[in-house]
Amino acid sequence: MVNTPQMLLHRITSGKTADLALLRADSPAGRAACAILTLRAEKQHAESLFDTALGALAGARPFVIINANGDILRLDDRTVPLLGLSGTAEEHVCRPLASLPGQAGSIGSLAERALREKHAVYEEVSGLPGHSSGTCLLVTAEPLMTPSGSMLGACIFLTDLTEQRELEREAVARKVHTAEMTTQSLRAAQQVSDASEHLAERIQSANAGATQQQERTTETATAMEQMNATVMEVARSAGEAAELASTTREHSSRGAERMQHLEHSIAGGAQSFPT
Structure with a gap:
């Protein structure tokens, strides 16, 4: 042969x-x-x-593996609900990832960009079909190449950031609330400070009035003391005058008695001589 x-x-x-x-x-x-x-x-x-x-991804994050044409080769069971898809993972194998509805198609476009640019790309995706508006995924698309540089496909990892973003929003809300409370506290403190200043002014004014009143009271007390001294002086003078009047009366009485005795003596003497 x-x-x-x-x-x-x-x-x-x-x-x-x-x-x-x-x-x-x-x-x-x-x-x-x-x-x-x-x-x-x-x-x-x-x-x-x-x-x-595949072995490394078995217990890692949800993932999708596509070939160089963008067709799904392997889809993790956890990825199906994350992308808002229905059915099983096997039902979506061989379908172009970019043709899937909603944000799943956007993830496929991100993977195609990784294939085209030949390096890993990252993007946060939110608003996935079948999820609440707060759902957020971090999509990482990493190209798979041979040692010679031939493109084999790409591996897309999905990281659910919903809880982390919710915690971040709550932290921001707490900071905003704290800032508002601080602003209100500062405003209230300013009002207390203004009221304290106004009260201090009123106290100062009242103290000034009290001082003036005290001065007037002191002046009145001094005048009363002076008046009392004058009254005492007048009383003392009146006492001395009364005492002098009493002495004068005694002297006058004695003088009258002496005059009467003298008159009797004169009368008696006149009767002793013959007319």
Whole structure:
């Protein structure tokens, strides 16, 4: 049996790599066989990479794996409800990710960008179908390439940030509330300060009035003391005058008695002499 280059090439591509020695390396068939073996090695590497990725993703975040054309190769069961899809994960395999409804299609467009730019891209996605308006996902699309740089596809990771964003919103709300309470407290403190200043002014005015009243009271007390002294002086003078009047009366009485006695003596003397 004659081994034609076509037959040898067929056997080599079927896995009989030992037949490669029967072909000339510089012949068209030899070059084709080498290229086919290189592609097969890259395919095996890609399959190994794919299996390794699946093993690593088994307990990690929800994920989607697409090929270089954007078709879904593997879809994690947790990813289906996150994307707002219905049915099972197997039902969406081989479908173009970008053709899925709602934000799932946007995630597919993000994955296509990672394939086109050949580097990982990140984006937060919210408003997913079947979820509340507060639902938020962090989408990370990482391209998968062979050692030679050929694009195999991309792996899209989904991280649910809903709870984290809700906590952040609550923290912001608490900060806003604290700021409002602080502003109100400062306003109330300012009002208390203004009232205190007004009260201090009134107290100062009352103290000034009290001081003036005290001065007037002191002046009145001094005047009363002076008046009392004058009254006492007048009383003392009146007492002395009364005492002097009493003495004068006594002297007058004595003088009258003496005059009367003198008159009697004169009268008695006159009777003693003859007329």
